[in-house]
Amino acid sequence: MRLVEAPARPIRVEPLLPERERPRVSESEQPHARATARSRVLIVTPIACLLLALLFGLLAGLRTVIAPAATALLPLQILQPLHTLMSLSCIFSGIFALFVFAGEDVGARGIHASRRTFEVLLPAFIVLAAASIITGYGSGKEYLTWAPALTPLLVLLFVVGGVVFFRNAGAFARPAPEAAWLIGLGFVCMGFGLIEGNLCHVVSLVYARELSFEWHAIDIVVAGWNASLYGFGIIISAHAGKPLRAPWLYALAAFTFVSTFGHHHYMSPQPQTIKIIAVTASMLAGLSFVRHIRASRGLRLSPPTGPAGPFLVAAEVWTIFAIGSGILFAIPQVNLIIHGTYGIVAHSMGAMIGINAMLVLGGLAFYIGADPARARRVGVLVLVANAALLIMVLDLTFVGLVKGTLRLARPQIDFETIIWRELIPLPLFGTVLAVATVLICVELLRRDRGARRVPRAA
């Protein structure tokens, strides 16, 4: 292992607890106090996956607009699953990278073994999964698009991460208790969700049941990665030392965590009870919305600084959007119009790029280190990327509302021929988003290379 001097950076611990209750963090457990070279593989993998996701997304957007000419050249049944795979791989590999870096900072036992496991098996999974889709062996399902036989490999990685986390729960919890349970919960739920999503390959299920399992699995995986990424978000923001949330807030979070999924399926034949629970859970998320609105005031008064600052601001703004639109779309009467349209795609795109990708990039920026001379450039690029994303999200929402309204009169509408002009902004602003993201990634990789050139520690 090569030892380098980490870039000097002041560590801010927000005084949320009285002095006597504040967690005691030893010098060696403070972020960046350990002079450890960050894994190059774990830094490059999420960045490469993000760029490939953008490329495939851009091609899929082009295919949407110039459909008839590009059907054979850009087959959507390969492009779209590849786009999804790379998006998920970016998030998964980002989580594994941040987990290893956070674990190294708190001196977690077994973290180096897990680092080596992730460095080998994670790229292997991504390559094999992509190959399975290209060769026609993908699952044919949404989100979990790779060959089902590869899922155990991914589950294994979450098991490894989970074991290391729970062996070191105390070390992770001492500097940031609220972050720790979110990270641990994420690992557990992503593992559960991946297994549940493949249940149909093991047992025969009636249609309604299979539908429920498939989407509950996806929701649990998504909720899991959101939990983990928000946990890392706490670590990389100034909230290290944030105590566990109040029990009643936790109980509320737990209820919504496991049961909101039903709002994907109000019209489907799944059990009515699930739908009623889902409406209740989704409306209770209004409390979370109010809390985030209140938190955003603090964001305006004192925006987060440091290398992750612009990413954290973007993630917070998109969190408000995602929760707000999620609650709105979960209102049954609104769902009647918007479900099954690009409006839902707008919601998930805003969440996956605006929150998940921003937290992954912010986390990598945090652990790679700061370059004050180019901080403004990164801030501008993050702003441009998110402005382009906003335009795409608004366009998709508009298209979704148009379709939802039109189909009330013509249920079997051939949507593509009517609305393709309104989808033209997608590849246009997708290009802006892609260019800005590429430049952000180049900045991160340049910083990482610069950090590795720092003379070895004595």
Place this chain on the structure above:
Amino acid sequence: MPHPTNPTRGVIFRVACIAVAYFAYVAGITTLEGRAAADAVPPTDPAYAAGRRVWLDHACQTCHSIYGVGGHLGPDLTNVARPGNAGTVRATVANGKGAMPAFALSAEQFDALVAYLEAIDRTGVYPPTSLGDPVFGGMP
């Protein structure tokens, strides 16, 4: 609830509670009854299973949805195989239509796909045709 000054126990306790809630919820999904017609679709029926295989192998959900879940480029296919429409389904899949490419399926695969879509058709109606439709779906 563990004491807030013992964060380690608090972290493990909170994760464990949600894990228990998860299993309770999954148990609920397993035992609750869905719409009768959907619960009546036999998953072991060879035609249904083979049709589902065709649907998955050709990644139909990339462009098409069932009950609004899936891709949004092409039309939703929940009720596409309604009685009397099987011929149209076969012709569209075999020859393509608009941006949809043609798929070279065998006769058995065509039969299976139609059987799968016919089974789906019997489970309910989608999309809604008026704002007055039941918000939690219903039968024709």
